[in-house]
Amino acid sequence: MRxxxxxxxxxxxGEYISGEELSRNLNVSRTAVWKHIRALKQAGYDIEAxxxxxxxLRQNTDRLLPDEIRVQLTSTILGQEIHYFSEVDSTNTEAKxxxxxxxxxxxxxxxxxxxxxxxxxxxxWFSPFGQGIWLSVVLRPPFGPMDAAKCTLMAAVGVNRAxxxxxxxxxxxxxxxxxxxxxxxxxxxxxxxxxxxxxINYVVIGMxxxxxxxxxxxxxxxxxxxxxxAAGRSISRVKLLTTILAELENxxxxxxxxxxxxxxxxxxxxxxxxxxxxxxxxxERSFTGLAVDIDADGALLVxxxxxxxxxxxxxxxxxxxxxx
Amino acid sequence: MRxxxxxxxxxxxGEYISGEELSRNLNVSRTAVWKHIRALKQAGYDIEAxxxxxxxLRQNTDRLLPDEIRVQLTSTILGQEIHYFSEVDSTNTEAKxxxxxxxxxxxxxxxxxxxxxxxxxxxxWFSPFGQGIWLSVVLRPPFGPMDAAKCTLMAAVGVNRAxxxxxxxxxxxxxxxxxxxxxxxxxxxxxxxxxxxxxINYVVIGMxxxxxxxxxxxxxxxxxxxxxxAAGRSISRVKLLTTILAELENxxxxxxxxxxxxxxxxxxxxxxxxxxxxxxxxxERSFTGLAVDIDADGALLVxxxxxxxxxxxxxxxxxxxxxx
Numbered sequence: 001m002r003x004x005x006x007x008x009x010x011x012x013x014g015e016y017i018s019g020e021e022l023s024r025n026l027n028v029s030r031t032a033v034w035k036h037i038r039a040l041k042q043a044g045y046d047i048e049a050x051x052x053x054x055x056x057l058r059q060n061t062d063r064l065l066p067d068e069i070r071v072q073l074t075s076t077i078l079g080q081e082i083h084y085f086s087e088v089d090s091t092n093t094e095a096k097x098x099x100x101x102x103x104x105x106x107x108x109x110x111x112x113x114x115x116x117x118x119x120x121x122x123x124x125w126f127s128p129f130g131q132g133i134w135l136s137v138v139l140r141p142p143f144g145p146m147d148a149a150k151c152t153l154m155a156a157v158g159v160n161r162a163x164x165x166x167x168x169x170x171x172x173x174x175x176x177x178x179x180x181x182x183x184x185x186x187x188x189x190x191x192x193x194x195x196x197x198x199x200i201n202y203v204v205i206g207m208x209x210x211x212x213x214x215x216x217x218x219x220x221x222x223x224x225x226x227x228x229x230a231a232g233r234s235i236s237r238v239k240l241l242t243t244i245l246a247e248l249e250n251x252x253x254x255x256x257x258x259x260x261x262x263x264x265x266x267x268x269x270x271x272x273x274x275x276x277x278x279x280x281x282x283x284e285r286s287f288t289g290l291a292v293d294i295d296a297d298g299a300l301l302v303x304x305x306x307x308x309x310x311x312x313x314x315x316x317x318x319x320x321x322x323x324x
Numbered sequence: 325m326r327x328x329x330x331x332x333x334x335x336x337x338g339e340y341i342s343g344e345e346l347s348r349n350l351n352v353s354r355t356a357v358w359k360h361i362r363a364l365k366q367a368g369y370d371i372e373a374x375x376x377x378x379x380x381l382r383q384n385t386d387r388l389l390p391d392e393i394r395v396q397l398t399s400t401i402l403g404q405e406i407h408y409f410s411e412v413d414s415t416n417t418e419a420k421x422x423x424x425x426x427x428x429x430x431x432x433x434x435x436x437x438x439x440x441x442x443x444x445x446x447x448x449w450f451s452p453f454g455q456g457i458w459l460s461v462v463l464r465p466p467f468g469p470m471d472a473a474k475c476t477l478m479a480a481v482g483v484n485r486a487x488x489x490x491x492x493x494x495x496x497x498x499x500x501x502x503x504x505x506x507x508x509x510x511x512x513x514x515x516x517x518x519x520x521x522x523x524i525n526y527v528v529i530g531m532x533x534x535x536x537x538x539x540x541x542x543x544x545x546x547x548x549x550x551x552x553x554a555a556g557r558s559i560s561r562v563k564l565l566t567t568i569l570a571e572l573e574n575x576x577x578x579x580x581x582x583x584x585x586x587x588x589x590x591x592x593x594x595x596x597x598x599x600x601x602x603x604x605x606x607x608e609r610s611f612t613g614l615a616v617d618i619d620a621d622g623a624l625l626v627x628x629x630x631x632x633x634x635x636x637x638x639x640x641x642x643x644x645x646x647x648x
Contacts, residue, residue: 120520144637145469145519146621151364154519176443195469196444197500198637211597276500279543297470313522 002036006067009057039079051092064110068203070239078137078245081265085111090118092192092206096135099202105140110257119188124210133209133241140202142208145195149298150175150260152191153267158248159187160270166240169230172272175300176317184225186210196286211235282314326360333381342378388434392562401430402461402569409435414442416516416530419460419546423526429464441532443512448534450544457533457565464526469519474584476501477591479529482572483511484594490564491555493571494594499624499640506595508549510534535559602626606638
């Protein structure tokens, strides 16, 4: 009923519709209409109520509200349970709490803003209100902790496909899981997990997607860009989010059915790291070389003058052409 | 001062010592003595107070109280921070909470009883009051999640050594990390971790050690035994606990210095699985074969008629001789 009222308000294009008309159309009491309107307002919809004219939905609502997501949702596991926040410390932190308390696989946490958004290696992530998608997805994969790195590559493949499908801007994946456009970051992915020795309890795949940020703080200004800037048009966040859930689910189902090989092959196809000179900044040492491949475990293979190095951790930056 | 008072009470062998004597010996006021006595009682010590005779420490106090542990502690990382519970749901659950909130490496959680003790594969663990060591240790190792399995073997080596050093009963390790005596379980270890793709945030090594349980519930009766029964004498829980912390710390320091190879070699030495016919109960299938070795990742290698299988998960039981 709530969805039906919302649909009528939307169809009315921001014009007022009377409580009487809503009540007649949907065959419910005026009191019921009023209660549902109140619930919609509490859920974040900007609905104007006028004693004589009735109700009007403000068209400037561009929020990642659960009801909006559900309308466009095509995935059948991911996004069945949605936790929405106007602001949260970090969607990953929230999702880990939910996962530890037994939330179902596919549960998502989405926020308009993060107060302490995090990237890999404890770095900060700029997450201003309404200008990005700050999203975490809980999976309970039947893998072991040794598959964690491959899970991350799987996530990158799903997200990269969704970004390219919705925006058409031609992004690629930087090892392990950043999505870049023109060598600037449009998406960062932070995969965290809780596991026993041989069984993963849960994986949380967190994503920060720069959708319409016009100005980044100094520390990110040179390395980050927004999808709307890259595409030269506005991007629907709800459409992008639901497409990400669908593509991530496709990749996940494929892995569960056929193992990681097809997804790793896709990763190679969509990678912008392979074939490039890279600088590897490890925890203990750094070196440069040619990124030649990933192996079956998801490690990056870098050819140096000493041989082929296997990189499983740390930071890999692509060196500008000719800067050996 | 609290420790000094406790020492005097202990030296007095359960006999009363007057508040005046304590106050004179330690050169503090009677009020100070009284306050420290109260603190000791709150910490779990069974101290009798008599208006005329003074104070006496009951000698039947056999608790894993932090003050008792600290007196015998030789490790320098493990056990510097001790969280003691008379009863807790699960020491691992408590340790994971502490770790997520940033507790220092080496923090331990110890309880006299667990209400919902857990073993591997979500099995229950019988944890009655005062008759075992229910212990969890928080590590923050500089490893990746791919090293998780090896961490578990490392823990088994440390604990097995401590058990044998204190009891002399000659236990061995069943893959991956149960400690067995006469084919019956004296210790179970449950290693859990929180990690990003390439960095472990923390590892919690949980141990359930059957010290003096006389009667097990039916489900454990055939497969479990207590150290005191095996040794034919009572075992000091505090001595065993502090020895475990010391040996676990030794193994950990060795791994950080020299990698996992020496610890895996020790594991092979102390294993009772290798060279045995085993039944492997995997998530999807089960098979039998000869356990021939572990590989560099800690996986068990089992030779079957089809070739050598690599076992990273599931349950491995040793088959009685001649039961092919």
